[in-house]
Amino acid sequence: MNSSQALSKLMEGNNRYVETGRNDSVFGKEYLKDLAENGQHPFACVICCADSRVVPENIFSVNIGEIFTIRNAGNVIDNAEVGSAEYAALHLHVPLILVLGHTKCGAVQAALSGNDEGNIGYIASRIKKELGGETDPRICSARNAVHGANTLKESPILSKLISEEKLRIAVALYDVDTGKVSF
Numbered sequence: 001m002n003s004s005q006a007l008s009k010l011m012e013g014n015n016r017y018v019e020t021g022r023n024d025s026v027f028g029k030e031y032l033k034d035l036a037e038n039g040q041h042p043f044a045c046v047i048c049c050a051d052s053r054v055v056p057e058n059i060f061s062v063n064i065g066e067i068f069t070i071r072n073a074g075n076v077i078d079n080a081e082v083g084s085a086e087y088a089a090l091h092l093h094v095p096l097i098l099v100l101g102h103t104k105c106g107a108v109q110a111a112l113s114g115n116d117e118g119n120i121g122y123i124a125s126r127i128k129k130e131l132g133g134e135t136d137p138r139i140c141s142a143r144n145a146v147h148g149a150n151t152l153k154e155s156p157i158l159s160k161l162i163s164e165e166k167l168r169i170a171v172a173l174y175d176v177d178t179g180k181v182s183f
């Protein structure tokens with residue numbers, strides 16, 4: 001699968017999810033056994049927030065084993081996240097990495113309100129740095145995702161794969177009200 005096909009598969013899955021409000025992928029014991037015996041072959045890597053409403057497998061109507069997901073509050077991209085993305089691209093050969101921000105993000109709200117409690121403060125300050133004074137939460141979520149994608153592109157491993165046209169990095173925004181992903 002190439003990056004365009006991977007992107008289309010995600011978009012089509014999201015359209016079905018928006019229509020039906022559920023993940024229509026088929027899970028099953030045989031499928032579990034096959035994955036365990038033959039290993040994982042995900043077609044995309046998705047980096048998104050830990051928000052319990054933002055479950056990428058459901059949003060894109062895919063089965064287990066189909067997307068390699070990296071999640072934390074606010075989809076902050078630090079060394080561990082870049083390393084995970086490098087693993088997905090280099091060893092699992094995913095042709096697409098999608099950084100997925102979302103509306104009504106608590107981490108973005110924390111950045112906007114200047115929350116500095118414990119390590120929440122770390123996440124908030126990391127996000128705030130990239131907002132450039134923007135105060136609209138939706139735009140801030142999009143900006144945070146774009147910044148994440150730019151951070152990934154600084155990885156020599158990922159940028160090499162991009163230059164070889166083996167990898168594409170995309171950005172999208174998930175609307176928690178409608179279930180719709182805007183690419």
Ligand SMILES: [Zn+2]
Pocket residue numbers: 049050051073074075102104105106107108
């Ligand atoms: Zn969030």
